[in-house]
Amino acid sequence: MSHISSVRVRDVRFPTSRQLDGSDAVNVAPDYSAAHVTVSTSEGESGQALVFTCGRGNEVVAAAIRSYGALLTGRGTNSLVHDLGRASRLLVHDAQLRWLGPEKGVSHMACGALVNALWDLRARRESKPLWLLLSRMAPEELVDTVDFTHIRDTLTRQEALDLLRAGQEGKEERIAELRREGYPAYTTTPGWLGYSDEKLVRLSRQAVADGFGMIKLKVGGDPADDHRRLRLAREAVGPDVRISIDANQRWESDEAVEQVRALAEFDPWWIEEPTSTDDVLGHADIRRGVGPVKVATGEAVANRIVFKQLLRAEAIDVMQIDATRVAGVNENLANLLLAAKFGVPVCPHAGGVGLCELVQHFSFFDYAALSGSMQERTIEFVDHLHEHFTDPVRVVGGRYAAPSAPGIGARMHEDSLATWEFPDGDGWRRDRNGTRQEEVTR
Amino acid sequence: MSHISSVRVRDVRFPTSRQLDGSDAVNVAPDYSAAHVTVSTSEGESGQALVFTCGRGNEVVAAAIRSYGALLTGRGTNSLVHDLGRASRLLVHDAQLRWLGPEKGVSHMACGALVNALWDLRARRESKPLWLLLSRMAPEELVDTVDFTHIRDTLTRQEALDLLRAGQEGKEERIAELRREGYPAYTTTPGWLGYSDEKLVRLSRQAVADGFGMIKLKVGGDPADDHRRLRLAREAVGPDVRISIDANQRWESDEAVEQVRALAEFDPWWIEEPTSTDDVLGHADIRRGVGPVKVATGEAVANRIVFKQLLRAEAIDVMQIDATRVAGVNENLANLLLAAKFGVPVCPHAGGVGLCELVQHFSFFDYAALSGSMQERTIEFVDHLHEHFTDPVRVVGGRYAAPSAPGIGARMHEDSLATWEFPDGDGWRRDRNGTRQEEVTR
Numbered sequence: 001m002s003h004i005s006s007v008r009v010r011d012v013r014f015p016t017s018r019q020l021d022g023s024d025a026v027n028v029a030p031d032y033s034a035a036h037v038t039v040s041t042s043e044g045e046s047g048q049a050l051v052f053t054c055g056r057g058n059e060v061v062a063a064a065i066r067s068y069g070a071l072l073t074g075r076g077t078n079s080l081v082h083d084l085g086r087a088s089r090l091l092v093h094d095a096q097l098r099w100l101g102p103e104k105g106v107s108h109m110a111c112g113a114l115v116n117a118l119w120d121l122r123a124r125r126e127s128k129p130l131w132l133l134l135s136r137m138a139p140e141e142l143v144d145t146v147d148f149t150h151i152r153d154t155l156t157r158q159e160a161l162d163l164l165r166a167g168q169e170g171k172e173e174r175i176a177e178l179r180r181e182g183y184p185a186y187t188t189t190p191g192w193l194g195y196s197d198e199k200l201v202r203l204s205r206q207a208v209a210d211g212f213g214m215i216k217l218k219v220g221g222d223p224a225d226d227h228r229r230l231r232l233a234r235e236a237v238g239p240d241v242r243i244s245i246d247a248n249q250r251w252e253s254d255e256a257v258e259q260v261r262a263l264a265e266f267d268p269w270w271i272e273e274p275t276s277t278d279d280v281l282g283h284a285d286i287r288r289g290v291g292p293v294k295v296a297t298g299e300a301v302a303n304r305i306v307f308k309q310l311l312r313a314e315a316i317d318v319m320q321i322d323a324t325r326v327a328g329v330n331e332n333l334a335n336l337l338l339a340a341k342f343g344v345p346v347c348p349h350a351g352g353v354g355l356c357e358l359v360q361h362f363s364f365f366d367y368a369a370l371s372g373s374m375q376e377r378t379i380e381f382v383d384h385l386h387e388h389f390t391d392p393v394r395v396v397g398g399r400y401a402a403p404s405a406p407g408i409g410a411r412m413h414e415d416s417l418a419t420w421e422f423p424d425g426d427g428w429r430r431d432r433n434g435t436r437q438e439e440v441t442r
Numbered sequence: 443m444s445h446i447s448s449v450r451v452r453d454v455r456f457p458t459s460r461q462l463d464g465s466d467a468v469n470v471a472p473d474y475s476a477a478h479v480t481v482s483t484s485e486g487e488s489g490q491a492l493v494f495t496c497g498r499g500n501e502v503v504a505a506a507i508r509s510y511g512a513l514l515t516g517r518g519t520n521s522l523v524h525d526l527g528r529a530s531r532l533l534v535h536d537a538q539l540r541w542l543g544p545e546k547g548v549s550h551m552a553c554g555a556l557v558n559a560l561w562d563l564r565a566r567r568e569s570k571p572l573w574l575l576l577s578r579m580a581p582e583e584l585v586d587t588v589d590f591t592h593i594r595d596t597l598t599r600q601e602a603l604d605l606l607r608a609g610q611e612g613k614e615e616r617i618a619e620l621r622r623e624g625y626p627a628y629t630t631t632p633g634w635l636g637y638s639d640e641k642l643v644r645l646s647r648q649a650v651a652d653g654f655g656m657i658k659l660k661v662g663g664d665p666a667d668d669h670r671r672l673r674l675a676r677e678a679v680g681p682d683v684r685i686s687i688d689a690n691q692r693w694e695s696d697e698a699v700e701q702v703r704a705l706a707e708f709d710p711w712w713i714e715e716p717t718s719t720d721d722v723l724g725h726a727d728i729r730r731g732v733g734p735v736k737v738a739t740g741e742a743v744a745n746r747i748v749f750k751q752l753l754r755a756e757a758i759d760v761m762q763i764d765a766t767r768v769a770g771v772n773e774n775l776a777n778l779l780l781a782a783k784f785g786v787p788v789c790p791h792a793g794g795v796g797l798c799e800l801v802q803h804f805s806f807f808d809y810a811a812l813s814g815s816m817q818e819r820t821i822e823f824v825d826h827l828h829e830h831f832t833d834p835v836r837v838v839g840g841r842y843a844a845p846s847a848p849g850i851g852a853r854m855h856e857d858s859l860a861t862w863e864f865p866d867g868d869g870w871r872r873d874r875n876g877t878r879q880e881e882v883t884r
Binding site: 026028029030056061063067097098100101102104106107109149153249253276277279285300303312 | 468469470471472473495496497498499501502503505506509536537538539540541542543544545546547548549551552591592594595691694696697718719720721722723724727742744747748750754755
């Protein structure tokens with residue numbers, strides 16, 4: 001009988017801070033990193049997943065994955081990958097470990113990595129990309145993977161089942177359409193706070209030329225800079241391309257209203273993370289204050305219970321799920337189901353290391369078998385670090401192509417893992433010796 | 443010039459699960475543990491603090507404290523302990539580490555331990571127990587330690603200053619009163635879910651004989667058990683002693699209303715943690731549904747921003763701060779100030795390892811120099827593991843005696859740290875060899 005024989009975790013970091021890729025009002029100089037996990041079985045199978053971090057602290061997430069991983073080692077593979085709801089509960093609700101969150105922060109992200117590695121194992125067994133595995137699973141099995149704890153008052157199992165059953169109609173046509181035409185993307189590549197005006201304008205024009213219907217700019221620094229940059233971007237893309245703005249939680253709620261109103265002349269589409277994602281009622285205040293500009297958040301939302309707050313309080317227009325913040329595929333299914341119930345579009349957060357590769361699957365699944373709509377929906381795209389993945393995203397003409405490789409998308413080249421393992425990989429050792437490897441980021 | 447020369451972290455655990463001390467509906471068999479930190483200076487001073495956990499995962503918190511600790515090592519001691527606001531921001535808002543929370547879970551608790559160790563250093567320098575240090579600090583210096591980020595829309599620096607200035611009046615009289623008469627306590631010792639009916643009744647009677655005005659029972663298991671246990675406790679303590687109940691987040695919000703109503707005949711004082719602390723709006727629903735029974739929560743509330751939600755939503759009657767969940771003394775000052783602004787009494791959570799020793803200081807300070815009231819206020823007391831501390835709490839006649847030893851209360855006996863260090867301390871090695879050391883818990 002196949003059992004889980006090992007859980008290997010690697011601390012992989014890329015020195016992105018050198019070029020201010022990924023720089024915003026809060027994350028001023030991140031080194032995009034991944035706590036990368038490989039769950040192996042006694043039969044030679046393996047599942048891979050990762051947690052994205054901004055550099056320092058990646059070792060803490062790695063430690064947490066190892067600690068939770070001990071709960072999986074020795075268990076039967078089949079009982080885990082064919083009852084992924086139970087697998088998730090085993091980790092998330094461990095009676096001693098639960099105190100570390102509960103269900104938030106480092107411990108929750110670690111659970112998510114292990115749950116996702118099991119989904120990767122399952123998808124590889126069935127030779128399907130995650131989105132197709134999910135789309136072809138029966139509604140009953142899908143619902144069995146969802147943990148309804150503390151959301152049941154707002155979304156019952158039966159309601160979830162009804163939503164998924166409704167999503168079955170026309171499913172195969174939509175799967176064919178996704179394979180043919182992909183899914184809309186937007187790009188944040190032009191908008192990092194550390195980029196010069198010249199680079200901002202050049203990359204904004206390039207984004208339009210590449211077919212993107214929306215770009216996103218980081219704001220939340222000096223208000224005069226925000227104003228100038230947004231003006232330049234609007235001039236560069238013209239009136240018909242959407243521009244969203246992202247403050248990365250930099251503001252107080254009242255300040256957010258004021259700042260967004262001051263930028264209204266440039267017609268921003270949404271304001272993302274105007275304030276702390278824990279400030280549910282603050283988001284509701286902001287939404288009332290900045291309309292018709294939409295309010296979006298999610299990359300730092302700890303779990304399904306907080307998303308339930310944001311939806312119940314009518315605090316967001318757009319739900320931005322993240323692939324590695326919550327407890328894995330299961331919890332993102334809960335998030336998608338909550339969004340579907342409230343009629344709020346899901347526009348996933350991506351970028352970082354591997355987030356595009358992982359999160360795209362949820363939008364493809366959502367269109368194929370849940371909401372059945374692409375209306376006001378788009379997946380973030382940032383053109384960083386894809387070359388380190390065995391199955392990098394393909395974005396063509398402003399759209400994500402349907403992933404076809406089996407798995408969840410977290411598999412990295414062995415050479416990349418070895419070179420950028422922190423602190424002793426060759427990339428870091430060469431870096432410390434002063435011979436920078438320039439090709440790490442574009 | 444004195445600088446921080448080392449940050450030493452130890453993983454200390456007590457095998458409390460063997461006797462089901464601390465057992466509740468969610469934490470079914472905890473091994474009460476502490477990630478214990480000693481921050482030492484080049485001049486031979488030291489500050490100690492800890493994070494409480496339930497056993498497994500204590501090593502993850504220890505790892506996080508080590509990672510954050512690297513940000514302190516080498517820095518000047520004076521600049522840290524005389525600008526504790528800056529010290530906290532340095533840790534909490536580190537641009538790369540912030541992603542791990544933000545401001546929640548493992549990473550936030552780790553920040554709290556280091557911030558608290560610096561307060562311990564400061565208090566020892568001034569030869570004062572923490573509560574007295576805080577009570578004697580000028581309102582301006584106290585406010586400078588508070589991080590108003592993401593609460594400023596609800597509590598400005600000026601409002602905080604006004605509250606603290608108002609608390610100056612009559613302060614010395616209240617300090618004298620506290621030293622003479624102490625502060626009211628309640629006890630959870632009788633109420634653990636794993637205790638027999640006989641033990642419950644015996645310990646409930648003992649609590650009354652010991653002078654406690656309130657006891658607390660764990661609920662959230664089988665409803666018939668809850669009903670029987672509450673009936674037995676009410677019979678044991680009579681009509682005039684308060685009984686609060688604690689579900690440790692076991693219920694959904696609608697279920698909580700139903701269950702509390704079913705226990706109404708026994709006149710429970712408050713229902714604690716009826717559901718997930720992330721479910722702010724759920725708490726508001728519950729509060730509307732169970733009145734006049736009060737709603738209390740806080741031991742798992744991640745930060746001041748979530749407390750702001752609970753207060754703004756009128757979701758709680760009682761704020762239960764915890765000494766090691768948030769980012770240390772500074773953030774608990776923010777919590778106390780928020781509670782004071784909303785007129786909500788603070789009844790700290792305690793128990794575990796050292797939580798009584800640490801958290802008592804906040805109630806003493808609150809009475810001396812902030813709210814100036816003991817009305818509806820009481821500190822939790824659980825009679826576990828105090829013998830491991832150099833300055834254990836003294837609870838006499840149902841009241842905490844004012845702490846007099848310098849520091850924050852986290853200093854443990856070297857012998858206790860060495861014996862119960864996990865996994866290689868003598869206590870654990872003997873335990874594995876089958877010769878259990880019975881005196882670890884009473």
